[in-house]
Amino acid sequence: LAALLFYTFPLQILVLDALLNGRRLWAPPFAAAFAGLALALGPDLGALDPRGVGLALLGSVGAASAIVLSETAVSRVGALTLGFWMQALGAVLGGFALFALGGPALPEVALGWAGVAGAGLVTVVAVVSNLRAVLLAGPARTGLLLNLEPVVIIAVAALVLDERLSAWQLAGVALVVLSLVAATLRERTSARAAEPG
Numbered sequence: 001l002a003a004l005l006f007y008t009f010p011l012q013i014l015v016l017d018a019l020l021n022g023r024r025l026w027a028p029p030f031a032a033a034f035a036g037l038a039l040a041l042g043p044d045l046g047a048l049d050p051r052g053v054g055l056a057l058l059g060s061v062g063a064a065s066a067i068v069l070s071e072t073a074v075s076r077v078g079a080l081t082l083g084f085w086m087q088a089l090g091a092v093l094g095g096f097a098l099f100a101l102g103g104p105a106l107p108e109v110a111l112g113w114a115g116v117a118g119a120g121l122v123t124v125v126a127v128v129s130n131l132r133a134v135l136l137a138g139p140a141r142t143g144l145l146l147n148l149e150p151v152v153i154i155a156v157a158a159l160v161l162d163e164r165l166s167a168w169q170l171a172g173v174a175l176v177v178l179s180l181v182a183a184t185l186r187e188r189t190s191a192r193a194a195e196p197g
Contacts, residue, residue, distance in 0.1 A: 001043035003150060005056035007034065012064035013143035020068060025140045026186055032179035033147040039172025040154055068139045070131055079131035087127060144183060151176050 011030050018024050066086075073082050098104055107113045133142045151173050157163045165173075 001048070002052060002056040004038055004041050004043045005053060006060045006063070007037050007041075007147065007150060008057070009060040009064040009067075010034070010143035010147055012060065013067055014140050016064055016068045017138065017140040017143075021071075021139075023138060023140060025144070026183060029179040029183035029186075030144060032182075033144065033176045036172045036175030036177075036179060037147060037150055039175060040169045041150060041172070042166070042168060064143070067130075067134055067143060071134050071139055074131050074135045079128050079135065083124065083128040083131050087124060144180065147176050147180065 011034060014025060014027060014030050070082060107116060130142065130146075133145070137145075154165065154169065154173060158165055
């Protein structure tokens with residue numbers, strides 16, 4: 001449920017980009033991708049904790065705002081510089097929160113430290129790539145494509161951890177992918193129709 005609430009951020013980006021920048025993209029793929037995620041993630045609506053719901057939605061609003069607002073910043077200072085300062089600020093704030101909650105549980109073996117280093121490296125690459133994508137494709141298109149994140153996680157869990165996917169999860173993954181394909185095909189058709197001659 002927390003993941004599904006967090007992944008309302010592409011829908012929020014669609015609205016924010018329209019309000020702040022006047023750009024309107026075709027909304028059905030956003031709705032279809034979210035429906036696919038709901039099927040794929042299969043949230044448990046049993047014991048809802050309002051604090052968890054609120055924190056997941058707060059994270060979603062933060063992600064949507066960061067993506068929409070980063071477009072101007074990236075065009076001025078570049079993806080690498082903005083990515084550095086975002087990660088530095090996150091490390092400081094996260095460090096304070098970590099120590100306020102009892103301190104870190106550090107790895108005890110070399111493999112654990114390698115995992116920490118690997119996670120840090122791929123996070124930097126992901127953040128800088130995401131910021132560059134916002135500049136090249138715009139916030140809404142980037143947000144739509146970010147629906148692939150949970151799909152990739154599900155696929156990796158199935159391949160690496162040998163998790164079994166239900167028919168509903170597979171249908172949800174297919175719906176996410178089909179919504180992205182439909183959006184891409186519609187944009188290409190619209191671009192060709194807009195070409196002179």
